[in-house]
Amino acid sequence: MKRMSANHEHSDGGNGMSWKRLILAGISIAVWSFIQPLPASAQHGGGGAGAGGGGFGIANPGSSDTVTQRRWIVAGMVTTLGGDPISGATVVVKANIPGGGRKSLRTDIQGRFTTDYWLNVNAVGEFRAQLEAFKKGSPKSYVVVDMRPADRAQRFPITLLDGDDDPTMLSRADLISTLAARLQAKAATAELSPSGRRAYAKGLEEFLDQHHVDQALIPLTDVVRRNPSCLPCRTMLGLAQFDSGDWVNAEHNFTGVIDANEKGESAASPEPLIAYGELESWRHQPGVAAGIFLKALQIAPQDPLALQELGRSQMQLQNWQGADVYLEKALEAGAGAEARFLRTRALLGEGFGIAASKEMASYLNGRDLKTMPVFVRQVSTLIEERKRLEESYAKVRPEDVVRTMTDPRQEPRDLQGLETATDQSPLPSILAAVGKNVGEFLGNFPNTSSLEQVRQEKLRYMGAVGKTRDQDFRYLCFAPTEVWGPTFTEYRLDSAGSPGALTGLSEGFMLTSGFAATSLLFHPALQSHTVFRYLGRQKLNGRDSFVLAFAQDPAKARSISMFAWGDQRVELFLRGLAWVDTESYQIVRIRTDLLTPLPEISLNEETTDIDLSEVHFNRVAQGFWLPQQVTVTVAWKGRLLRNIHKYSDFKVFQVNSTEKTSNPKQPDSK
Template identity: 25%
Template structure:
């Protein structure tokens, strides 16, 4: 699929259109089960030999009535291992075939404090009533109660965005007058002072840079960029103890920031706090995924200093496979592999000459300068999740894969009204032109034969891509959810980050990344007759009760220099569409946003879908509008029409 620019170029962004899927990978992953209850009989065994019991959990709000929203109820064994999970219906959850014994019940629900209660389950069964307290944060998604950074007037923010882009281009001279204008309007704003600090650092005026960052932290003590920058300044001056103090504050302010943990590990290593350095380096790598690859040499240094040379060597070998041009890492690896030689005793001079502090690590926070138009990278930090909640990844992926199969099996095609917003941004990150389009949109998803899926789209009854603005077609967005199809899921490394509280309920938060040894079939850029597959990494939110994909975000694993693709970010929201005749809810896109930086052009696309009409493989059926979390929220709606 491609389109032709009026100027003669052609490009199409293709999302899983015409997937070729290996038939050998069609088998689903087996669902995961909870561990047995500490040596007791497990569910499914003969109850005549091993008697079991039932557990009824009633979840109530502060007024004693059943809570309206869904709650996740987890049952832990006496050894604190997750045994079973269930979600409430009308405030109730039931567990059958449970071996009697001691358990802990954990209940998590949006807008409420988490609750835990110990229970002794007897042979006759047990009933437990758990009352929830309203969340102290007052926020349904568990957001921090720290005061928000003041919002700047639109004109001031516009000037600040221009300054950000100038600083990102390392052009402090272009940023100075813009920052002065912003400072006159908001002299105590943390972002204004932080950016002034970046300006002074780029002009090598470190004294003024530190003063600006200190002012930002004074106005907003939890402002992460300023805390990291001050810590880096302390490292630059050879003061690791003072640096560690700032980095610890950064970790407290943003516990899910991989950069905060990575910087703290660097300071701890310089202080010879090796156990702490290893812990924070490992946490940074866990949080940052591919963004935190640069932390691996730091971890190897700390392990080497601990005497764990074999593990340090393995980490550096793995790191150099991905970054073979890192000369310092090669030297570190050679030093670790070299046999230990005890030097002869030599005279030690009375005093060592002063040495400059080691250079700052590769993950220095200069890259914290935010883009003025594109959302943050998905791996910059992990969105908040509930602490201490066990995630049954195999069960989550198995059920998500079933829904992907249902989409292909139950749906031959669906139609919708597609509203398209196309916006260009200037080099200063400001919107410059806006165009809109509306299409009669049809998608056909078909499994041609085992292992091969075909995804085709029509707009206003044809393949014509010239109707897209600016000569760029974004195709196949609804099929991005097929990343969870059993034939696709093995192409990605997937990890569960935890349970997230969303405004509409609870969702498992799953990180995904294309495996380098697997085919890239989900996304490609097509220019003329040439296609360029790209690797994706992303994050999905999967409903804890239904295991439907609620939201999906992706970024590129790496830029694509051969077509001058510097970056891309996609975010898709899904919602239920009820199919009356089969009494099923198909989760289809409500909206899709795409940002891409291609050939120096910064483009934002938003696709909204409404007036859905679903075609099943055996019947045509009008569908109802999908439900939305809030009664007043807008979303896709159905209209009375007959399929042609």
């Protein structure tokens, strides 16, 4: 999709690796805490106290017994979900030791804390501690640890969330209420001892009925410790840990159950995968989460929650069409109001305001919009704005648009010298041949990179150039075909090879990208969404070209162009001209304009002019017609902006290598 932005700066976005390695590849843990016993006897010393090292002896300064006294160190770090340290957080350590073991600590500027206990190992061979962390504005987090004499440090993270749940995510309460009912039914058939079943019941009562997750962790931990084969019990413990802020142990339990299922130790279950996928969603890893939800759907293809959350992950990736597909399936499978609201947002993202309005009405189901949360009311406002745009488009007849373009006087800059067509009989064969070329281009297109040189311009009166800005990138283009239709995926890299993006919005410049997708208007699967008209023949760079006029039909078409400003985005429908080589039936030039000006958003003009040339890659027989220069001109809110993109040095782009191409070939002149 062609993208234009005009306000705040932002950036867009198989191998043989096993699913678990792929999922875990993006996870980094920068938060830690540990409770480590240090033997007091000097003859056991010599090692370091860190993870992986041996213990060393420290005698209790107030005791003559250096054999039975042992020092247990409690230390760690409190961080945000993103791994940033939290200073000034309170950490309460509660140890079940004789005489009481409650201590209250405060994290330093690096989020760290430390304290210790001196215990007689003859009286205390092991003990349990609960770490409780909190700070004003954040819910409390809890970590439960079972400590035994050992020389190795045991590390436990403490994560604090910022305030309430993120409204764009599935709430932890909804996740727990949905999965807990399933897990309870499965655990009912598990082989637990009478005491184990009583402990499990107590843990569930505290967790699900009383909502005392801190009181639930201890009995649930006991059950799993004594009954490791009860995989529903372990998944339930993971949910409690997820809810309590003990995210690393939650991940450990979820992946442990997933591994056991894969080894055939128990019937495969989607619940641990859904829970684990949701954890990754909360970590803002939608791509990782999507892979986990797909794994869950392999086990239970009609699971409504897995379908819903896969749709949510696609929305986070701004794959609106894919999100719509999965959310519609989720609703068909029995998903509730959450999926309907998500589909409302997906339809809005696709540019379907009327359809989004109908879905919103179904979501509200008679409820007063004024009583709904702010984010729901915001979506409703965007829908109304989109409906007004659709009303503007509804007044436009694409047949009339292309008919007016038959008169060369309508386009004096581009159609001078046009030999006007006398009838439309050549049009079907031209469209068939062009569509065949576009389909083959998309199906055979290799991953490519090129040098992209961008000049951003602010134009003055009569088009005089004012301020300018130049930027260079390595431009990567992929052409996957998804179930929801043909598309391109494009990225920019900076000179260091790191992800890059055009900048300059804060200085009043415009950001533009996505031009390879323009030819998709002629794809056989999409031609019925556009009205075409054959205008005649014209010389272009000395070669004969067919000239076609086109106009998208808003009632049928999916937009391939988007205009964004701030946090607003509008899908655009286009009209334009295409020049097609009479011998090869390749598109050699294409120019698009707005189907109609959009005063509702003060967008009066958006013109994109693309010149294409044939590029040949070494060891690839087929040539590919790729953009060589693109000029985008926009008139918005009284401002006139222009961007010029030039592409060269084309290469085949692979995972670990690139291949040099020959120079772009211009059409031969007669």
